[in-house]
Amino acid sequence: MAAACLLARKIPQSCLLQLPRSAFSWGPGPSTCRAARDCWRTIHAGLGGTCWRAGWRGASVRRFASQTKVARQRKIMGVWLLGCCGMVAGAVLIGGVTRLTESGLSMTDWHLIKGMKPPRSQEEWEEEFAKYQQYPEYQYVHRDLTLEEFKRIFFMEYLHRMWGRLIGVAFFVPAGVFAVKGWITPGLRSRVVFLGGLLMFQGLLGWYMVKSGLEDKPQSMDIPRVSPYRLAAHLGTALLFHSAMFYTALGLCQTPKQQGKTLKLLRVKGLAHGMTALVFFTALSGAFVAGLDAGLVYNSFPKFADRWVPDDMWAMSPKWKNLFENPTAVQFNHRVLGMCTGTFILGTWALARGAGLAGRSRFLMNGLAAMSVLQATLGVCTLLYFVPTPLAASHQSGSLVLLTLALWLMHELKAVR
Ligand code: HEM
Numbered sequence: 001m002a003a004a005c006l007l008a009r010k011i012p013q014s015c016l017l018q019l020p021r022s023a024f025s026w027g028p029g030p031s032t033c034r035a036a037r038d039c040w041r042t043i044h045a046g047l048g049g050t051c052w053r054a055g056w057r058g059a060s061v062r063r064f065a066s067q068t069k070v071a072r073q074r075k076i077m078g079v080w081l082l083g084c085c086g087m088v089a090g091a092v093l094i095g096g097v098t099r100l101t102e103s104g105l106s107m108t109d110w111h112l113i114k115g116m117k118p119p120r121s122q123e124e125w126e127e128e129f130a131k132y133q134q135y136p137e138y139q140y141v142h143r144d145l146t147l148e149e150f151k152r153i154f155f156m157e158y159l160h161r162m163w164g165r166l167i168g169v170a171f172f173v174p175a176g177v178f179a180v181k182g183w184i185t186p187g188l189r190s191r192v193v194f195l196g197g198l199l200m201f202q203g204l205l206g207w208y209m210v211k212s213g214l215e216d217k218p219q220s221m222d223i224p225r226v227s228p229y230r231l232a233a234h235l236g237t238a239l240l241f242h243s244a245m246f247y248t249a250l251g252l253c254q255t256p257k258q259q260g261k262t263l264k265l266l267r268v269k270g271l272a273h274g275m276t277a278l279v280f281f282t283a284l285s286g287a288f289v290a291g292l293d294a295g296l297v298y299n300s301f302p303k304f305a306d307r308w309v310p311d312d313m314w315a316m317s318p319k320w321k322n323l324f325e326n327p328t329a330v331q332f333n334h335r336v337l338g339m340c341t342g343t344f345i346l347g348t349w350a351l352a353r354g355a356g357l358a359g360r361s362r363f364l365m366n367g368l369a370a371m372s373v374l375q376a377t378l379g380v381c382t383l384l385y386f387v388p389t390p391l392a393a394s395h396q397s398g399s400l401v402l403l404t405l406a407l408w409l410m411h412e413l414k415a416v417r
Pocket of ligand 1 (some may be wrong): 099284
């Protein structure tokens, strides 16, 4: 059949599917096939004229040519957004290492342009170090820090901020070019504007978070650290930005494979939404663990010392404060959420095994199950080994991988309806 012939020649399926049935000549045999190939050449030569031999109408050929062009443009924009997603994953990793190496408060001011120039001469370094010495982190935690050590933590924070700026360039410059070229449709425009807004908000939030760690709180007995609420907001926005961008990219450059419509498949589809939401909220609760250094209390598993429920869970008043500010309760909640999320994913995987998932979605479901086991194992090891940087950073990045797989599966299962 001509249609089969065209498919074999790798014409984007999304374009073929949109063509009216009348555009094809539905006859068997090699002659129709050859005619279809000629027709394909006509389209690619940009002639867009008649192609009667294959049974195409002139208007259909022109429409098909323009649909192929649009499909190419969508693919290019999809790859652009996927590239930005990769950069966001890099920023999450660098941000995690910056926090874990206690480097995040080494730059004490923020300028979009001026902040790009690091100190170069000995004099400039000493000036920057003197500024840092006025802030609580130096005075209470890093009192014996040398200039060489300061340069190291400064570099970490500098890298994180410059990486953020690079994401800005990688997002906004192509967005502008695509807008000028007229590639961004009205539907896509609102998403790109939303993503751009989120990116700018994330930059401001980063500075708002750092500021909370620079304030002197003479009454506080705690070590100087950024507000856990702001840290959670910063990580949460990064995850939201990544998720929205990844889902948009998939919509632009990947057509979900057709699947049957059975009750089991519909159930797995519904559960895929649940998995994504659970992974997101578990990651957010992890940010509170990180923000309060709650990974350093109760370094035993599965019990909390010799108890299943620690007795200082509700030590703070009012009670709700414990959920966000009491390290014991915050760790307890994250552990329980993490284990529930893992169990939920493995349960969905078991159900999906008998549901007959098609190719890519089966692969994603298996990957998600394996990753959930790895993520929980990384979490437990991070706890048992008193939060070493490589384990904690891998655990943090693992949450992004898990979220990405869950979103991808969700997108793939859109075809079940
Ligand atoms: C689906 C499961 C899980 C997800 C998605 C997840 C995600 C996260 C995230 C995003 C963080 C914040 C990291 C940061 O900002 O640096 C975190 C921290 C942490 N998580 Fe999990 N987690 C999961 C399960 C677990 C489990 C089961 C445990 C242990 C029983 C655990 C222990 C920890 C610890 C100790 C930290 C603090 C590490 C630090 O201070 O950097 N997690 N988690």
